[in-house]
Amino acid sequence: MTAQASSVPNYDAGFVDNLTQNFAMQFLDRVAASADLEAFRYPRGEGWESVTWRQAGDLVEKLAAGLLSLGLQPEQRVGIASSTRYEWILADLAVMCAAGATTTVYPSTNSEDTAYILGDSESRVVFAEDDEQIAKLKEHRNELPHLGKVVTFDGTTDGDWIIGLDDLAKLGEAYLAEHPGIVEETARAIPSDQLATLIYTSGTTGRPKGVRLLHRAWVYEGTAIQVQDILHEDDLQFLWLPMAHSFGKVLLSAQLACGFATAIDGRVDKIVDNLGVVKPTFMGAAPRIFEKAHGRIVTMQAAEGGLKEKIFKRAFEVGIDVDRRKREGRSVPLLLGVQHGLFDKLVFSKVRERFGGRVRFFISGSAALNAEIAEWFHAAGILILEGYGMTENAAGATVNHPADYKIGTVGPALPGSEVKIGENDEVMLRGPHVMAGYHNLPEETEKTLTPDGWLRTGDKGSLDEDGFLTITGRIKDLFKTSGGKYVAPSAIESKFKAICPYASQFLVFGNERNFVVALVTLDPDAMAGWAEENGMAGASYTEIVNSDAVQTMVGAYVDELNSHLNRWETIKKWKLLDHDLTIESGELTPSMKVKRNVVEENNKALIDSFYS
Incomplete structure (x- = not known):
């Protein structure tokens, strides 16, 4: 059954009829x-x-x-x-x-x-x-x-x-x-339907494709944000x-x-x-920025040890409890509220100060943000509004609103555009923001745009009763084990990043195999700090990640991850790579998305060895 949400409730989408400006x-x-x-x-x-x-x-x-x-x-x-x-x-x-x-x-x-x-x-x-x-x-x-x-x-x-x-x-x-x-x-x-921008998708496979975006797409995007009263001249x-x-x-x-x-x-x-x-x-960012910030703050507090670390951990236990109660409409007991006020002064205010102290909200896009990391920030009084879109629809299709948001979702459709769930749970978009097509690639355009104007995104998702969209992952990235069980890699990968503050990348594989495996990279900055605290100051990244202490530490985080997964999703074997993924190596796109196929090809022998 197809569910559909046309716009955020209570916003006048009539502006779309007058998008004549360029x-x-x-x-x-x-x-x-x-x-x-x-x-x-x-x-x-x-x-x-x-x-x-x-x-x-x-x-x-x-x-x-x-x-x-x-x-x-x-x-x-x-x-x-x-x-x-x-x-x-x-x-x-x-x-x-x-x-x-x-x-x-x-x-x-x-x-x-x-x-x-x-x-x-x-x-x-x-x-x-x-x-x-x-x-x-x-x-x-x-x-x-x-x-x-x-x-x-x-x-x-x-x-x-x-x-x-x-x-x-x-x-x-x-x-x-x-x-x-x-x-x-x-x-x-x-004219509003004149070509404004030709953006070549960095892509994860093959030659980049030029996405033809018209003036009306950009004017619509800005106006759709402006009519929601999210941002103002004094921001x-x-x-x-x-x-x-x-x-x-x-x-x-x-x-x-x-x-x-x-x-x-x-x-x-x-x-x-x-x-x-x-x-x-406010600031827009890719999830990797929030993951790094979260990991840095957590590891710095762990290095402090003693009473400071205990206060920090207890602060976030209380903060997340209070935050969930408020979002679910439940009351906050008096003692819990008093504790929360104290921790706000001792801990959360300092976290906010690291980001300048004036942030009303961040906007996260370009990849999935782990809900637990979003909750962690929210407990500290920092709201991350997750949105969704792609180059083919001028970046913005859905976004949460500061006064109406659901952590774990990417929000409802922008006013004046539509989102629906098509065959195989594919997310589909329609509106003034959708591209005119791919440059010099009519066959690719025909595959991606339906005759009645819907954009096939290639993403798997669902809509709730309020029209809030949840993205499960790229359809092409979902795989089935030899036992017939479907696995969504991105969901497992983001969970690990929320658990392990040292993680940079966690890539899950197992298509048509009898169990799931992972390749792991650690954040070089975080590991330099770890090395100083653990008697390895000055050691190379490769020496650090190959040390018994780090292998044991990562193994413990993988075990913790597995305790939260279905049996068929659990990571049976894993390997720490001796380098982090970078844009320069061709393993990340400039927007910090992993080129999964490149990483898989570069490490084919290693992945095969897990099953030999």
Whole structure:
């Protein structure tokens, strides 16, 4: 039977009928409405530089005019190969205002795939962050006949093929002198169904596929967040997510719709430090960030030992008990409430302070967040709103609301869109956010989009009576043991991460085998701390994970995991890998999803040996 939820209750979805605005005009309208308010801030030297909407608008206008002076035509593609930074935002907004279409390239993408993406998209201009990105373009220049100009943020210019961002702005100033008002005129003429973005999914198999997203998809995403009254002008976002990923872009669309300021720094190793300085009210992140933060805090307290560790553990026992009672509508006994108030001052306030002390909520997306980790944070007074979506629907399909959420679910459909459960419990989506199709891949498009506009997600899920969606996992990742029992790897994997604070990755295998096995990696930062506490300071990661003490410790966590699993799901054999998975090794996507097939292929002999 098919269940369906069309929108969050009590929200007027009539705005969908009037989605005539394009992303460029959404930006220009925001500049006009909030001219003197802060729009962005970014690191400069030891401090942060702040920019108003008017200042950002003036620079975007010059850059857009510069692109027009280079002959850019509507829907022609402009690549951005860069990490997340203020200039990435400027480049994207300039492309939008010049009526072009942004093609995103992760800075970690190898030169062959970079050339494929820019060639397949026929990109005319590329914004390249630095000399490393420029080198990829030079290496494959003969394969990029459409690429007429490279604009670099920090790289070396040659005054001809490669120019700087300031050079593009100067071209724009000259063009505006001859064509005053051309940028706004160009922006106003963009229809809502024009191509805005071509995002190549990093994918876990094969060549990346270009997802064609229209202006209306991004305008819808931002407006759907704005009408729910979730975010406001006085909020402050910290943005570190890869802007080459749809999750980053959807947060930009929300900013234009709601008018809040954004502090931008894509350096992942600086997230915790930056949170303390920026003190944001919200942030979007992948679950791995919350897993690392949870593991770090837990292991630091364990290292303290003694009374401090006992207080910490008791605080979370009480916090989780009180939190569950409140969410279930049960009363909190007086003594328990007094204990909770004391622990809030002693423990929880310090946890909140690590994230700047002002966070109203985090938004988790791009992969499944373990419910126990979400509960742990919630007990400390930190709300993580889990959402769901994919590049093919402009990132946002469902999300929990700060005033109406269910931990363990990814929330109901955004206002004005639909979610239903199709055959084999496949989650299906329909609405203004769904892609126009895959670039140059009509057969792939036909497989993914139904004739009546539903997007087949490939994810298995269920809807409850209130329309809240729960994701079970990727249909293709579910496997059946030789005994005929189905196993959902992601559910087991996330449980282990909640149990073991040192875990980085836990990958479960066992398709058509007679039992389930796992490959384990540990977080290098957490293990460095463990090594200092256990007489192995200075030892290599490989030496640490191969030590008897660590093997015994991980074995105990696996035993604990097995005590919570069905018999056929239990991990019979496991192995600690001598390295963590990384984006650079090709075993993680830039959005921190595991490329399961790559890891399985790289460790085929090891996995086979479990069964020999």
